[in-house]
Amino acid sequence: MDLSYGKEYEEFREEVRDFLGANWPPGGDKDRYPTKEETCQFRDDATAKGYLRRSIPKQYGGSEQPPDEIRGAILREEFTRARAPMDPPGIGTMMLVPTLLDRGEAWQKEKFVPPTTRGDINWCQGYSEPGSGSDLASLKTRGELVGDEWVINGQKIWTSGATNADYMFCLVRTEPDAPKHAGISYLLIDMNQEGMDVRPLKQMTGGSDFNEVFLTDVRTPKDWIVGKRGEGWLVSRTTLKHERNSIGAAAQSSAMFQGILHLAKSTSSGGRPNIEDPSIRQRLAEIEGYVRAHEYSGYRQMTRNARNEDPGIIQMMNKLNSTNISHMVSKLALDLLGDDGLLDPTSTSRAGYRPSDNRSWITQYMYSLGIAVAGGTANIQRNVIGERGLGLPRDSAANRSA
Amino acid sequence: MxxxxxxxxxxxxxxxxxxxxxxxxxxxxxxxxxxxxxxxxxxxxxxxxxxxxxxxxxxxxxxxxxxxxxxxxxxxxxxxxxxxxxxxxxxxxxxxxxxxxxxxxxxxxxxxxxxGDAIGTVALGEVGGGWQPEEWTLAAGSTLSGVKLNVPYASIAEVIVVGVEGGGLVLVEKGASGVEIQPIEGVDRARRIDAVTFESTPCEALPEGAAQSGRVRDAALVLLAADAFGSGSRLVDMSVAYAKTREQFGVTIEHFQAVKHQLANMAVELEPSRGLFWYAAHAFDHVQDESQRAAALAKAHISDRVMQIARDSVEAHGGIGFTWECDVQLWFKRSMFNRAFLGTPSVHRERAAQMGGW
Missing domain, CATH: 1.10.540.10 (Acyl-CoA dehydrogenase/oxidase, N-terminal domain)
Known part of the structure; x- marks a missing residue:
């Protein structure tokens, strides 16, 4: 066992540090916010060094690096340390680009991949519908080919980032007579057109991260389809991960634990710092057990992925594990906050004033429930673990409808 | 990496x-x-x-x-x-x-x-807990007097390493005078324990005992955590196997989502913790300044999680799980041993808190 990355990789780390030292922040000026142009230039320079757009072929503006789990991890560590921007975050770079590279036509790649990876255009994902959540393939939004255009009608929900998206990649039922999974196509749609009605959803936290999108006679060209008609379900399952971020989820859990530890040290109850309360110490140490376990599981996955070996059942547990930890941390946070737990986190009123850090924990108390649901509910995660991990049979209802 | x-x-x-x-x-x-x-x-x-x-x-x-x-x-x-x-x-x-x-x-x-021609054992526990070196009370010079509890297989041991006042360690040989060994009826009958009373018993100090007894304790915590992890794997496997054979309503119960989710939860409580005992063992061998705390967290977490998995396993087996004839009880009791021996999870969580400077 060796938890260091080894000499070759530490040399790589030095090289990355040197690059970052010379290039970020732009002009070495820490006191001002970098301009958009400077950020773009930085990303282009980092790509030229092979640090960004690693999975993107050179012809589409990428650096076309061979997958290397550990270089990926080092880059994330060093860029984070330097507070330097990596590839533009978002569903476009994470999901659409890999899908296009695997399944798209050459012209589609040329048109969409470079601007998406540069952060010039933003995407949203039109998958979930009001009646189609866990049973996504039952979706009803319809697309009809009229002349050279698809005409689309329906409703999508939980659409993150729809308010500032330029395009949507969307699952649409185009073959109403085909069996459920075979009747869906994967269409690309311009968001800036009449008939596209985006309405933010107000969450229980008071904020709005998601939207409803109503599509009324929305149009898109006939060839803005990825894969063939009726292949949309398969296309949407393309989850090519060039370099898996094996330790990403665990790193978030660790950061959250550091936060709750700080909260326990900085809050008091009955005149005593919470960190001195034996029951609080017990809960913190119990949570730390989960957090460390999650962290080491990440290292184990990284080791296996780097060798192209299957990490096994542990890989299916990351999300549920994160969710469970997030619940425990959030519940403890509310106990540490005491009376501040009475307050509306969105309030800016001075009455009942409390530090803004505490306010974010109140939001987190609710947000942890959103995390449990987004991207596949905890119960769906349990199905996956049971079925693919423990070899239990698929749900009989799911079998019938498939 | x-x-x-x-x-x-x-x-x-x-x-x-x-x-x-x-x-x-x-x-x-x-x-x-x-x-x-x-x-x-x-x-x-x-x-x-x-x-x-x-x-x-x-x-x-x-x-x-x-x-x-x-x-x-x-x-x-x-x-x-x-x-x-x-x-x-x-x-x-x-x-x-x-x-x-x-x-x-x-x-x-x-x-x-x-x-293995000679069997050895360690006498660490004392009346009212007292598992940790700083809690040991038996005074030892050239002889030893007092009571040690929960000593594994003392009756067949050729040599007993005894924890004494000041965190030191002494050796007592089989047949030494003034040793009385009484079996304790332990819950895990696969790992027997005895009460050992010493009365002016000749003993021999291990020269580095006080400096190394903490290391011995840490190794013990790692081994208990590892045993607990293995026990947990067995319990999950047994429960999955049972769900694949037991039929109700005309199908094997593995088809019911409630059962599937229970089994998935057991697996999620267990599998990630594998790295905890791996790391605690690795730290013992190579990262000594992290070793004590890693061992404490691993033993507390895994023995605690697996105890709950054992309870869930009984539930997953239904009525048969509650019987003496069902094998679940063997690992249920093994889990009780792993949880209590050398101190409960709360003892080691508090130790971890102190070592973390909380």
Whole structure:
């Protein structure tokens, strides 16, 4: 066992540090916010060094690096340390680009991949519908080919980032007579057109991260389809991960634990710092057990992925594990906050004033429930673990409808 | 970055699993469990011939010169197999003598402990808890007096390493005067424990005892965590296997989502914790300043999680799970031992809190 990355990789780390030292922040000026142009230039320079757009072929503006789990991890560590921007975050770079590279036509790649990876255009994902959540393939939004255009009608929900998206990649039922999974196509749609009605959803936290999108006679060209008609379900399952971020989820859990530890040290109850309360110490140490376990599981996955070996059942547990930890941390946070737990986190009123850090924990108390649901509910995660991990049979209802 | 076990280590674990399946199927485990002594000399000899009982002792004394990570992987596999007998106390006694003993003491004891011809054990616990070195109260000079509790297999041990006042360690040989050994009716009949009373008993100090007793405790915590992990794996496997055979409403109960989710939850509570005992063992061997805390967290977390998994396993088996005849009880009780021995999870969580500077 060796938890260091080894000499070759530490040399790589030095090289990355040197690059970052010379290039970020732009002009070495820490006191001002970098301009958009400077950020773009930085990303282009980092790509030229092979640090960004690693999975993107050179012809589409990428650096076309061979997958290397550990270089990926080092880059994330060093860029984070330097507070330097990596590839533009978002569903476009994470999901659409890999899908296009695997399944798209050459012209589609040329048109969409470079601007998406540069952060010039933003995407949203039109998958979930009001009646189609866990049973996504039952979706009803319809697309009809009229002349050279698809005409689309329906409703999508939980659409993150729809308010500032330029395009949507969307699952649409185009073959109403085909069996459920075979009747869906994967269409690309311009968001800036009449008939596209985006309405933010107000969450229980008071904020709005998601939207409803109503599509009324929305149009898109006939060839803005990825894969063939009726292949949309398969296309949407393309989850090519060039370099898996094996330790990403665990790193978030660790950061959250550091936060709750700080909260326990900085809050008091009955005149005593919470960190001195034996029951609080017990809960913190119990949570730390989960957090460390999650962290080491990440290292184990990284080791296996780097060798192209299957990490096994542990890989299916990351999300549920994160969710469970997030619940425990959030519940403890509310106990540490005491009376501040009475307050509306969105309030800016001075009455009942409390530090803004505490306010974010109140939001987190609710947000942890959103995390449990987004991207596949905890119960769906349990199905996956049971079925693919423990070899239990698929749900009989799911079998019938498939 | 290599956070994984080696092919040799995997092979070692496979060998032990195979050995346990052949030499100690649950029918046989039950016989030992219900026997007078809880000791099966043939099984012990087999384990010794595989080299399991002296794996961590130096080559020059007939050991394999391996590390605590290797010993922990053995403990995991033995936990999975439900191995009955004195393994835990024995390997800790060998470790204590190797870490803290004089050359003469090592020369005297390690060769026969390495081959398993002599069985050793450790006497750490005292009345009212008192498992940690700083809590030991027995005064020892050239003789020793007082009571140690929960000593594994004291009655068949050739040598007992006893924790004494000031965190020191002393050796007491079999047959020494003033030793009285009384069996305690422990819940895990696969790992027997005794109460040992010393009355002006001749003893011999391990010169580095006070400096090394904490290390011995940490190794013990790692081995208990590893055994607990192996036990947890067995309980999950048993519960999954049962769900695949038990029929209700005309289908095997694995088809019911409630059952599937219960089993998935058990697996999620268990599987990520594998790295906790791996890391605690690795830290013991190579990152000593993190070793104490890592061992405390691993033992607290895994023994606690697996106890709950054992409870869930009974539930997953329904009525049969509550019976003496169902094998779940064997690992349920093993889990109770792993949880309580050397201090409950709350003891080690508080230790972790202190060591973390909280």
């Amino acid at each position: 290599n956070f994984d076990i080696s092919e040799e280590q995997e092979l070692l674990q496979d060998t032990i699993r195979q050995f346990m399946a052949n030499e100690c199927p649950t029918t046989h485990l039950r016989e030992v469990f219900e026997s007078e002594t809880g000791f099966d000399a043939t099984l012990w000899k087999g384990m010794a011939e595989l080299g399991l009982v002296g794996l961590h002792l130096d080559d020059e004394y007939g050991g394999a010169g391996l590390e605590i990570i290797d010993l922990a992987l053995v403990a995991e596999s033995l936990g999975y197999g439900g191995a009955p007998g004195p393994f835990l106390g024995h390997v800790l006694a060998g470790l204590a003598i190797q870490l803290a003993g004089s050359d003469a003491q090592k020369q005297t004891w390690l060769p026969s402990l390495a081959t």
